[in-house]
Each structure stands twice: as C-alpha cells, then as structure tokens.
Amino acid sequence: MGDFNDLLDPRDKVGRIAYPGFLLRGFQGAVRDSRLVDFPFGGYQYTWERGSGSKGWVQEKLDRILVGNEWGGLFRGATATSLQCVGSDHLPLLLTPNQVQWRGRKRLFRCEQTWISERGCREVVESAWEGDIARNIDGKIAMCGVRLGAWGGRRRREFRKEIEWWGAFGQFERAW
Template identity: 40%
Template sequence: MNFLSWNCRGLGNPRAVRCLGDVLRTQKYDIVFLIETLSLDVRINELCRKFGYVFHFTVDSVCRSGDLALMRKFNVLCDVVVHFSNFIDAHIFKQGVADLRLTGFYGYPDRSRRRESWSLIRSPSSLSSLPWCIVGDFNDLLSESDKKGLVAHPQSLLDGFKNIISDSALTEVDLNGGSYTWEKSKGKSNWVREKLDRAFGCNEWWKKFPSCKLSLLQTVVSNHNHIFLDLVSTEFSMAKFRFKFENTWLKEQLFHDEVVNF
C-alpha cells in the first residue's frame, strides 16, 4: 500500500492539474491526500473520475489557506472517523495488509497558531489502538538542520514541536530524496528551504511496518514537493510459503533420527 501527500497550492490552475495527473499516472497511489486545493467538492469529484479514484472526502477551510481532500483507489477501503479544518483521520483497510489508521495533516502556517496545531496533533493520538501514521504539511521544524536560510527558526517553536511529537509517542519516518520539502525565492540572496512535510508513526505502526519508506518527489508547479509513503507489511500469506520436501535431506546423517524424534 502507498500514500501520496501534496500541498498543491490550488487546483484551479490547469498546469497544476496536469502535473497532478502526471504524478498519479507514474505511480498507482492507493491513497492521495491533497492540501490547499482551493477547490470545491465538485471539482475534486471530477478529478477522482479522471484519474481513476472511486472515493473522495473533502474538508473546506475556514479561510482561503486550506481545503483538504482524501481520495482512494477501488482496492482500498477508507472509513473517515473524524475530520477538522486541518486534518482528515481515517481507518484504512486493504486485503493482505494490516488494518491501519492514517491522518492527513495540515498545520497552521501562522506562527501565532502553532500551539493550536500541536493540540491537533495530540487530539487524535489516543483515538484508536490501530497502527497509526500522521503525514502531511506540518508547517513546523524539529531542528535547526530542517532549515537553510538567513534567519534562524525560533528555538521555542523547535522545542514546542519536538515536545508534542515526544508526548504523542511518535517516531519520524526518514525522508529519502532530499533534505527540504518547501522553498521560497530560489536562487536569490534570501533563498529559504525548509522541511515542512513529514510522516510520523506510533509504536504499533513501527511493529507492523518497520520498513516503511518516505520519499520526496520534485514538482515544478508548487513550492511544496510531494512526499510518498510506501508501506511494507510484516504479515505474509501462508500460501506463499508451502512446504517442499528436498531429496538431498535424505543424504544427511542425522535426518532419520530427527524425523523419528520430531
């Protein structure tokens, strides 16, 4: 199973829609989480039909900066449990994969509302005992290395975000393909790059998906790049591991004794 998260900065631009289409055709994503679509539900429904998604759930923002959408393929079942202007929390079911809980998240971009964002991370952390992953654009940094630019990120904000992740017993999924997911004023003296898009898993998540991978996908229509979460379940089908007798075992000196004593 895999999951795409992208802060698309508006789908009213035909170029952005073409870019999204190219991304969705390149890789068959089971679940797609879109942030800042700035689009009505009917528009998301059109995109679902166009790109082969059979279900969508949208959340309207309380201001212009927002609008969330969750889309799924036919081979995945998705039950939205709770939602807010900043997140969509859902139970995900797919044959051959452990049931899981996924939260698509969008943190407040306004620094004065960071504490509200942190509260929203804490609020769904105890809703279920299922393996849980929260992924999206947090608009927050965990360390100084998450930013490259002229002005340092306030230490109080670094500590606040780090504390809420620790209090929620979450562990970050390592990002492959780049160090930063957002940039501004590229090539200029005030060029800023930050790691705003992330994924975190709880303890039960890591027990089920210890090899999950998070990758960065470049885009040319937004200052946010996509992040792509790929799950590798530890569960297996017994049908794939059938017993097969090997004649060479008969040549082993202790083989007959081991069979008799079994």
C-alpha cells in the same frame, strides 16, 4: 504525514533568520507527547522553499512523516522519499508501506461480511479508529485490520465450538 509547518531541528532550515528555539522545543514536545517519531525519507530533505535563486532563498523541511510504534511494527521495511514537483513550493512525499506483518504465521486479513451483523464488531472498529487520535488514516485502517483480525479469529473459534456443541446435541437427540 504531510505539511506540519514546523521544524523539529535547527538543521531543518537553510537561509535567512534562524528558527526560534522555543518553537523547536514546542513542536518537539508535541511529537514526544504524542509518542510519535520522525520516519526518515530519502530524496531531497528540504520540502519547502521560497525565493529560489535570490539572496532571500529559504528552504525548510516542513513536510514529514510521523509514526507511532504500532505503525512501525506493522509496516517493517516501509520506505519513503521526496519527489520532484513542478508548480508547487512543497515537494510531495511518497510513502511505500510494505505488506502488514502479522505476528505468528502469515495470514492475509479478510473481513468477513457476516461480521458486520455480529454483536461486538462495531465496537472493535470504533475502538481501533478512535483509540489514537494522532494516528493518520493509513494507521487507523491498519489498526482496524489488526483488531478485526484478532476479534474475527476469536469469533471463528467460538462459532466452531457452537457447531461442535450442536452436532453433539443432535446426536444426543437422535439417540432419544
């Protein structure tokens, strides 16, 4: 999300010289190869301008939000809009992600402090964080939550089995 200084479509520019086709194709290819899609936003679409009110006035949609399929699945119903701004030639974008949508029953993610010392926790976080270098910080945090939630659920079930085993072992030991 932010200022990409590039255009995806010829309609992303109004004024002066048309944007070169080879640059459009280059950015389109980079977005496609990264498996990202342009997330639509409301409000004024031309987020950058130069020469307002003059014959050389140019407006371009340089700021945008690109998301991957995983992000779209996690944040269904998210919205975005451009905002008015004084003192900048760019319009800021406001992204309002809704609550993370979990598959199955709804459960709020809670990171358990004890996980930090558990074997495997660090690897889960590192793989979620580094898994997709194109993902922005919000996407990385969401992916860490998803992966830690799954890992923590498995760890919780393993721990329950250990408690049951030790409980059965204790009954066996007392019988001796």
